[in-house]
Amino acid sequence: EPEVTQTPSHQVTQMGQEVILRCVPISNHLYFYWYRQILGQKVEFLVSFYNNEISEKSEIFDDQFSVERPDGSNFTLKIRSTKLEDSAMYFCASRQEGAMNTEAFFGQGTRLTVV
């Protein structure tokens, strides 16, 4: 069964460093998302991406964040200068285009720890 894959599963980084979280969405999906979940809190929407551009983004997705689809398969989230409060689980998701009533498939997540 096709699945969304994320790498790495766990990343530890020093405050102020840049990190890139990687995702390979399901191959025939056209909508891509990043969500995050701070430990013990709810899953929060960060950004959606379609047709090689950002469709929507939340208030969390400030200038420190960027997304890219550098080739036909990868979808990356970059945090330019990490802060302690960026520590969270980051989930990538993808969805087929078409009917609005389609499910999103999530990856297993990358646990980011900023020290």
Added chain:
Amino acid sequence: SQQGEEDPQALSIQEGENATMNCSYKTSINNLQWYRQNSGRGLVHLILIRSNEREKHSGRLRVTLDTSKKSSSLLITASRAADTASYFCATVTSGSARQLTFGSGTQLTVLP
């Protein structure tokens, strides 16, 4: 309350019992989805119910949706220890990208 709030926050039952979790939301929705998350793991899609549907079944899962009350419930029948997880409702509202807005989840513990 915020969009997609579940109650109870935590639920502990014996294996074989039924588990009911509720979700309330505030805005109009296109659909509502339930997800499951094992501790520290990814989100697994369980079931999607459209705004024009009232009830949906999938195996041991039964979901209801009451758009007049802006609420949904997830019933897991004949629970098993392996059902222990966090359960989240997520709504899809307007917007071109149709992102999900998650609730805070119900932690279900099924005791063997």
